[in-house]
Each structure stands twice: as structure tokens, then as C-alpha cells.
């Protein structure tokens with residue numbers, strides 16, 4: 120139960136095991152085009168999407184490298200490690216970056232952003248970077264409100280959706296996101312190795328004026344290749360074959376059902392955790408549907424919790440990152456994850472907490488889980 124790499128369905132594993140095919144073959148182009156079309160459906164967009172043989176960070180760097188000139192003003196909304204990464208990449212490329220930061224577990228509020236935006240003259244702000252689901256804290260930004268404020272300024276909206284795309288509702292075109300990035304080892308249910316970047320017309324216009332050199336990640340090269348149903352460089356063929364299999368199953372489930380499943384996993388897990396008297400890092404209103412961050416009970420150490428999960432239940436939960444190391448533990452519930460996984464995760468959590476001496480009513484998590492699930496089913500009916 121880590122927030123990526125996530126479990127991989129057997130059908131996807133079989134696809135990965137196939138002999139590689141030529142990346143300039145008609146056979147590959149057919150699979151590539153089909154995956155490309157489905158990637159657009161997942162993000163609800165008509166924008167181009169490029170598939171990079173790189174992890175999510177590569178796509179983040181590509182977003183900056185293709186649009187930002189040294190000296191451009193960039194505002195970065197930082198709610199954790201990955202929001203900071205976007206800001207750091209922009210700084211590295213010479214942008215004049217201002218950050219809005221909040222405490223761990225908090226999201227950026229629309230009021231905070233509104234105030235900050237007043238500091239910029241009209242047309243001065245080139246881009247705003249933000250994270251949808253911040254994996255280091257399990258917090259989700261209120262993107263609808265934040266993005267509509269950013270759109271009023273004319274700045275490019277550059278969003279990291281690495282642990283939100285295919286997990287949380289996200290309509291790229293309705294929101295008007297210019298650069299959207301995600302990665303294969305999260306909601307997409309395939310191993311690490313691919314990232315996706317969706318590029319709007321406005322982002323292409325920024326590229327046309329951008330002096331920053333790019334080669335591997337260059338959108339002009341990628342666009343030219345896309346017109347010929349391929350990629351500019353040798354792609355990770357097997358991953359793309361596997362991606363097409365994973366996307367087919369996601370489209371069969373229906374993207375709205377996929378995100379509804381993730382919301383249910385989040386809410387039922389949170390209900391169980393609360394029933395054990397454990398404190399969550401993020402409020403319900405801003406909780407990510409991909410990952411949940413939990414404080415250990417007083418006097419119980421995070422490494423002991425993780426060790427008991429692993430040794431007793433063969434289950435891995437993640438530690439906190441950077442400043443939050445050993446202060447929280449994180450349970451991932453994205454991708455190839457079902458209600459059964461939450462039930463077993465909560466059962467293991469109860470057993471681990473009992474073993475480590477935390478006091479609660481036996482069976483409390485499972486009772487709360489069942490109640491929450493019932494409520495969800497009633498709502499859905």
C-alpha cells in the first residue's frame with residue numbers, strides 16, 4: 120500500500136512479457152495511437168498528449184523547459200515535496216519563482232491565492248505551477264477554484280497530476296489546464312517508466328516564444344512524430360503495449376467509475392482509521408483519493424508500525440518524506456486497488472496497533488469500515 124509503484128494487473132504483466140516489436144512498425148503505431156486516444160479520454164481533453172520514456176519528474180521538467188524563459192515570473196503553489204519540486208525545476212531554468220507555502224496537510228486556499236495574485240501587474244505572471252494530489256501529505260488542492268483564479272491572470276496553468284489523474288475527477292479542458300503531467304506507476308497501473316504530458320494550444324504558443332533549448336523533451340519533435348503516429352525517439356515499447364491494456368480496462372470500467380472507486384476507498388479507509396483513534400494529517404475536505412497520511416499514536420514509532428505491517432502481514436506502508444520522515448506513515452490506495460484491499464489494510468492496521476500497544480475497541484476499524492461502505496452503497500443506489 121505505497122503510493123507507487125502500485126499493484127499491476129495480471130493482464131498488464133502479460134503484455135509486458137511479450138517480445139518487443141519495432142517502434143516504427145504499423146503494429147506499434149496502431150497500439151500507440153489507441154493508447155494516445157485513451158489517455159485523452161482519461162484526462163477529458165482534446166489537447167495533444169506526449170508519452171515520454173521518463174518518470175513523472177521528466178514530464179515536469181519538460182513542461183518548464185518548453186515554456187519558460189529565464190527571468191519569467193512563475194508562481195508555485197507548494198503544499199509538499201512535489202509542489203516544491205516543480206518550483207525548484209522552474210528556478211533551475213532561470214525563472215523568477217515566488218512560492219506560496221502552507222503547513223503539511225494543508226491545501227492552498229483560494230483566498231490565499233487571490234491575495235498573492237494581486238501582487239502581479241496585468242500580464243506579468245507567465246505561469247503558475249500546482250499539484251493536484253500531494254503525495255507527501257495526502258492532501259489535494261481545491262483545483263477548480265484555484266485554476267479559475269489563475270485563468271483570470273492569463274498565466275499558464277501547469278499542473279502535476281501524477282497521483283491524481285485516473286484517481287480523482289479531473290476535466291483538463293473544462294478547467295483549461297495548459298500543461299498537465301502524470302506518470303505510469305500510479306493510477307495507470309503499470310510499472311514506473313513512462314510519463315504523460317498534455318499540452319494546450321496556449322502552451323504551444325509559449326513554446327514558440329521559448330528560447331530555452333530542449334532536445335529529448337522537445338514538443339516540436341514530439342508533435343511532428345505524433346502526426347506520424349509515433350514518438351520521435353525509441354520509446355519503451357513494452358510499457359506502451361502494457362499501457363494500452365491498462366487503459367482498455369480503465370475505459371471499460373469508465374473513468375467516472377474509476378474515480379468514484381478511489382473516493383470510496385479513501386472514505387472507507389479514513390472511517391476505519393478514525394475509529395481506531397488515530398489522527399489523520401489532512402482534513403476530509405482536502406483529502407487525496409490516492410493516499411492517506413496518518414500520525415502514529417503517542418509513544419509508537421513509525422518504523423515499528425512499518426516493520427509490523429511488513430513482517431506480520433507482508434504489507435508495505437510508506438514512511439513520511441523529508442521533514443515528515445518518522446512523523447507520519449502513508450497508505451496508498453491508487454490504481455489496481457479494490458474494496459478488498461482496504462478491508463485487509465484496515466484489518467492489518469488493527470492487528471499492528473494491537474501488537475504495538477495502542478488501545479481501542481477491538482473490531483472498531485472494521486465496524487466503521489462496514490458502516491461507511493454501506494453509506495456509500497446507499498448513496499450510489
Ligand SMILES: Cc1ncc(COP(=O)(O)O)c(C=O)c1O
Nearest residue numbers: 174175176201254279281282302
Ligand atoms: C505528486 C507527484 N509528483 C511528482 C512525482 C515524481 O514522479 P517520479 O517519481 O515518477 O519522477 C511524484 C512521485 O511520486 C508524485 O507523487
